[in-house]
Amino acid sequence: MEISISRLTKDFGKVRALEDVSLYITGGMFGLLGPNGAGKTTLMRILTTLLVPTSGQARVGGFDVMKDPGAVRQRLGYLPQDFGFYHSLTAFETLDYIATMKNITQRKRKEQVSVAIEAVHLLEEAHRKVGTFSGGMRQRLGIAQALLGNPELIVVDEPTAGLDPEERIRFRNLLARLAQARTVLLSTHIIADVEASCSSVAVLDHGQLAFLGSPAELAAKASGLVWEVEVGADEWQGVDGRYPVLSNRATKGGMQARLLSANEPLGLAAPFGRARPVEPTLEDGYVAVMKAQSRSAERRHA
Amino acid sequence: MHNLALTTGRFGKAFWTELRQLAVHWLYLMLHVLWTALLVWMFVGRDDRSAQALLETTLGRIAIGLISLVGLFLAGISASRSRQTKFQELEDALPTGFEVLTGRWLAGLLTLALFLVEPVAVAARQGPLASLLDELPLFLGEAALTIAFTSAAGWWLAGWLKLGRWAYPLLAAGWLAFLIGPAMLTDTYPPASLLNFMRQGVSFYSELWGRLVYGDQLLWFNLFYGGMLLLAIALLALGIQLRRFHRPFWWTLGILAAALVLASGGAGRYVAGVQVALNQVPESPFSPDSPAFTVTAYDLTLDMSNPQSPRFIAQLTLQNTAPAPLSELAFRLNLALAVSESGLPVEREGALLRVLLAEPLDSGASLVLALRYEGTLRLESVSDGVVEANDFIDPGGVRLTPQANWYPIPARQPSFPGLHDSAHIRLVVTNGGSLHFAANLPAAGENVFEAGAAEWVFLIGSPRLVVEQAENVNLITSQADQARACELASIFVDSLRTITPFFPEAEIHGLILMVLGEEGGLPEDTPPVTGYPLVVIPRYALANISANPDSQQTFVLRALAADLWRLSGGVLDPKFAGPVTSLDNAFNAVVGFLHLYVKENGDPERMLDQVQDPAQTQGEVDENQQALIVIYRQGGEGAVAAVLRQMYLRPDELRVLPYDSLAQWIREVGSER
Numbered sequence: 006m007e008i009s010i011s012r013l014t015k016d017f018g019k020v021r022a023l024e025d026v027s028l029y030i031t032g033g034m035f036g037l038l039g040p041n042g043a044g045k046t047t048l049m050r051i052l053t054t055l056l057v058p059t060s061g062q063a064r065v066g067g068f069d070v071m072k073d074p075g076a077v078r079q080r081l082g083y084l085p086q087d088f089g090f091y092h093s094l095t096a097f098e099t100l101d102y103i104a105t106m107k108n109i110t111q112r113k114r115k116e117q118v119s120v121a122i123e124a125v126h127l128l129e130e131a132h133r134k135v136g137t138f139s140g141g142m143r144q145r146l147g148i149a150q151a152l153l154g155n156p157e158l159i160v161v162d163e164p165t166a167g168l169d170p171e172e173r174i175r176f177r178n179l180l181a182r183l184a185q186a187r188t189v190l191l192s193t194h195i196i197a198d199v200e201a202s203c204s205s206v207a208v209l210d211h212g213q214l215a216f217l218g219s220p221a222e223l224a225a226k227a228s229g230l231v232w233e234v235e236v237g238a239d240e241w242q243g244v245d246g247r248y249p250v251l252s253n254r255a256t257k258g259g260m261q262a263r264l265l266s267a268n269e270p271l272g273l274a275a276p277f278g279r280a281r282p283v284e285p286t287l288e289d290g291y292v293a294v295m296k297a298q299s300r301s302a303e304r305r306h307a
Numbered sequence: 308m309h310n311l312a313l314t315t316g317r318f319g320k321a322f323w324t325e326l327r328q329l330a331v332h333w334l335y336l337m338l339h340v341l342w343t344a345l346l347v348w349m350f351v352g353r354d355d356r357s358a359q360a361l362l363e364t365t366l367g368r369i370a371i372g373l374i375s376l377v378g379l380f381l382a383g384i385s386a387s388r389s390r391q392t393k394f395q396e397l398e399d400a401l402p403t404g405f406e407v408l409t410g411r412w413l414a415g416l417l418t419l420a421l422f423l424v425e426p427v428a429v430a431a432r433q434g435p436l437a438s439l440l441d442e443l444p445l446f447l448g449e450a451a452l453t454i455a456f457t458s459a460a461g462w463w464l465a466g467w468l469k470l471g472r473w474a475y476p477l478l479a480a481g482w483l484a485f486l487i488g489p490a491m492l493t494d495t496y497p498p499a500s501l502l503n504f505m506r507q508g509v510s511f512y513s514e515l516w517g518r519l520v521y522g523d524q525l526l527w528f529n530l531f532y533g534g535m536l537l538l539a540i541a542l543l544a545l546g547i548q549l550r551r552f553h554r555p556f557w558w559t560l561g562i563l564a565a566a567l568v569l570a571s572g573g574a575g576r577y578v579a580g581v582q583v584a585l586n587q588v589p590e591s592p593f594s595p596d597s598p599a600f601t602v603t604a605y606d607l608t609l610d611m612s613n614p615q616s617p618r619f620i621a622q623l624t625l626q627n628t629a630p631a632p633l634s635e636l637a638f639r640l641n642l643a644l645a646v647s648e649s650g651l652p653v654e655r656e657g658a659l660l661r662v663l664l665a666e667p668l669d670s671g672a673s674l675v676l677a678l679r680y681e682g683t684l685r686l687e688s689v690s691d692g693v694v695e696a697n698d699f700i701d702p703g704g705v706r707l708t709p710q711a712n713w714y715p716i717p718a719r720q721p722s723f724p725g726l727h728d729s730a731h732i733r734l735v736v737t738n739g740g741s742l743h744f745a746a747n748l749p750a751a752g753e754n755v756f757e758a759g760a761a762e763w764v765f766l767i768g769s770p771r772l773v774v775e776q777a778e779n780v781n782l783i784t785s786q787a788d789q790a791r792a793c794e795l796a797s798i799f800v801d802s803l804r805t806i807t808p809f810f811p812e813a814e815i816h817g818l819i820l821m822v823l824g825e826e827g828g829l830p831e832d833t834p835p836v837t838g839y840p841l842v843v844i845p846r847y848a849l850a851n852i853s854a855n856p857d858s859q860q861t862f863v864l865r866a867l868a869a870d871l872w873r874l875s876g877g878v879l880d881p882k883f884a885g886p887v888t889s890l891d892n893a894f895n896a897v898v899g900f901l902h903l904y905v906k907e908n909g910d911p912e913r914m915l916d917q918v919q920d921p922a923q924t925q926g927e928v929d930e931n932q933q934a935l936i937v938i939y940r941q942g943g944e945g946a947v948a949a950v951l952r953q954m955y956l957r958p959d960e961l962r963v964l965p966y967d968s969l970a971q972w973i974r975e976v977g978s979e980r
Contacts, residue, residue: 078402089393105320106401108313
C-alpha cells in the first residue's frame, strides 16, 4: 500500500509539530526515526486519521486521510504508543471486540483472533482479564489487535517498548514477515529494530524531514566520520567534551571510544594515540544526520 | 446489505460488551439490593394508593428522579471509560461510526431501565392488576424518555467536557439544581416547571380522572423532552462525525432539525398553556348592588350528547325578596356558557347575566325562569408552575364545583367560597356515556340527584367512579379506593350513629361520603344538604387517618359534628376569617366532648376522669368540656342537646362572649332546662 505525504504541516497552537513534510512510501517496512518531539507521533496520528493536518495532504492507498478516513481505517492496523484496553474484558474478548469493530465477519473472527493471540504468545492468557496483565503482556495484546483483519497498512508506534529481548526479536521478525505483503510503518527509538527489518527509513527532527532513504544510505551519512580511539582513563574527560561520542567502553587502563568527527580526531595531539577510521553503523548515520541538522539550525538562528 | 449487517454487528457487540461491563459488576447488583430495600421501606405498607397512583405520584417520581441521578453517573462512567483506560486512541482508529456509541448508550439505558423493575414490582404488589396494567405503558414510556434524555445528556457532557472523576460531584450538583430549582423558579416564572425534567414535585394525578386535570400540558412536556433527547443524540452524533469524519452526515442534520422543531414546539405550547391558565382569572362578578331576589328551586339538566359542547337546561323558581318590584334579574354564569334560549330577554356583561323582565316582579312574588345554555367548560389554575383543571366537562370525565358558576346564581349573593341561598335542587345528567355520576345531593334515580334544601352543587362524573349505597351511607369514590373507602365508611357510620342523639333537630336520613382525589374549588367544610351530612375527604387522608386512632376519631367527629350542627340550625364561622371567638370554642368543646363520649362509651365518670387527668390535659383542664360532661352526667344526652340548641340559637352572643366565660355560660344554659 502506498503512502503519499505532500507538504504536510501540523500546528498545535503556536507550536509547529510538523513542517512541510513530504514523503512517498511504496510499501514494505518503513522506519521512522527521530528524537522525542521530532513529530513522529504527530505524523503517525495524521496517517491513522486521528489528527487533522493544518495544511498539506496525506493519502493512504489512494484514500485521502481527511476526505475518506473511514476507508483508511478499514485498511489500517494501529498500535499507539500509549494505549490500554477495557480492564474487565479478557484478552480473547478484547480481540473479539476489536475484530468485530474491524468488520471481520463472525465466521472468520474466532480463527483470526486465535491466530493473532498465538502470534504474540498469549494463548495461555487468552481468558485472563486484561486488567491483570503486565506491561509486556499488554504490549503483546496491542500488537495482536493491530494484526487483526490482515490490514494493508500497519502503523506501530514504539511497539517493542516493554518487551523482553526475545519477544522484541520475535515481534520484529513478525513485522518483517508481514511487511512482505503490506506496508508497515514503524516508529521507534531502537535503531537496531530499524536496522534489522526496515527497507526504508526517514529521520524527523523538529518537525522537519532530515533524511529519507535506505538504512544503508543513512549509515553512509557517517561514512568517513566515525573513528575509534583508545585513551587513558585520566585523559578521557578531555576527549568526551570535544567530540560526539557514539559509544565507549572501559579497557584495561583506559577507555576505548567511537567518535564522530569530520577530521581525524585528536590528530597529532599525542599522547592520546592514533585514531583509526571505522565503518559507520546505522546508529552512526543517525547521529551524523542529527548533528548536521543541529548545525544547520544553529546557522539559521545565527 | 453487507454493510448493514456489519454495522449491526458492531452495534450489537458494543451493546453487549457495554451491558456486561455495567451490569455484571458487584456495584450494580448492590445498587439493586439497596434500591429494593429503599422502596420497600418507603412504600410497602406505608402508602395505600393504587398501583397506578403510586407510579403516577410518589413512587414513580422518586424512581424517575433517582434513576436519573444514577443515569448521569453511569453515562459519565461509560463515556469516559475509553479515555480512562487509554483505549480511546486505539478505538478511534477503528473503522466504526456512531453505531458503537449508540450501542453503548443503549446498553447503559437498559441497565438503568432495569431499575424500574423494583418500583413496578412494588406497585404490582399494591394492585389492583387492572390499575397496574393501565399505567404500565405510560409510566415505562415516560420514565424511559426521562432516563434516556438524562443519560444522553450525560454522555454528551462527559464527551464534550472530557469529564474526569472530579466531575461526578458536579453532575450530582446539577441534578440537585434541577430537582429543586424549577420549584423555586416557578414562584417568579411559573412556566419554569418545564425544566423539571425528572417530573418531581406536585402531582395532581387523580384516581377518578387520571391525567385529565393536566389537559394537554403533559403531551407538550413530553414532546419537549422528546426533542431534547433527539437534540442530545444529534449532538453526540455530530461530535463523533466532526471529530472522526470531519463533516456532519445528512441524517444527523435531519435529527437536529427535528429535535429543534419538537423541543421548541413542545416548549412553546407548554409555556402558552401555563400563560393561558394564569390569565384565566376565576369569575366572581359579585354584584351586591343587584336587585335582591332568591332562587327557591333549581331544576337543572346537563345533556352530554355532545361532550365537547355540553348543553344545560335550567329552570329556576325565584322570588323577589326586595321591598320594591324588580325589572331585571342579575345572575352569575360562566362566560364560557352561552345562553342559547331563554324565556325572557337576556344580556351578558362578562360573567354577569342580566335577565330583563317583561313586567316588574312585585315584592314577594315568584317567577319561573327557563334557560338553555351551552359551551365548553374548563377552568384551569396554576400551582407550582403546573397547570391543573379544577372544573371541566370532558368525554373522559366531569368535575363541576361552585367555583365554575355553571348554573345561574343570583349575583347579589357572594360568590365562592360563600354559598347561595338554600334551595330545592334537582339535577339530571343525560347522555353521560360511559361516565358514572355522583353529586353532593342524594341520588333520586340513575343520574338524578335531588335535595330539599342545598346551598351548592358539586357534580362529578368518571368512568372509574363507584357509588355504593349501604347502611344509609352513600359512598362515592374511585374503583381503586373502594375497599379502603368502605372501611372508612363504617367508621363514619358508627360515629354518626353514636352522636346523632345529641342532634335531634338534624333529622338525619343518611350520610354522603366522598373519598376523592382532591378538593379544589369546594366550599369550606362542604356544607350538608337536607338530612344528609356530607363529608368530602382527600383519598390521601386514608393512610393518615388510619395511622392514629385518636386523630382519626377527632377528624371523623369534627367533620360529622360540623354538618350536624348546621343541619340543626347552627352556624359556624369560616375558619381563618377572623379572630377565634367563643362560638368557635363552643363548637370545639362539643367536638372534644363527643370524642370523650365515644372513647369512654358514654360513661360520664370516666369522661370526667379523662378531662381532669393531668397526663391527658398537660395540667390544664378544659373547663368547657368539663361543663358539658357535668351536664351530661346530670341530665344525659337530652341535657347536652339542649345546651347545643342554645348554641345554635345564640351565635351572636357567643361570638362576643369572653373565652373564660364560656364554661359558665354552658353551665347556665344547661341548668335552665
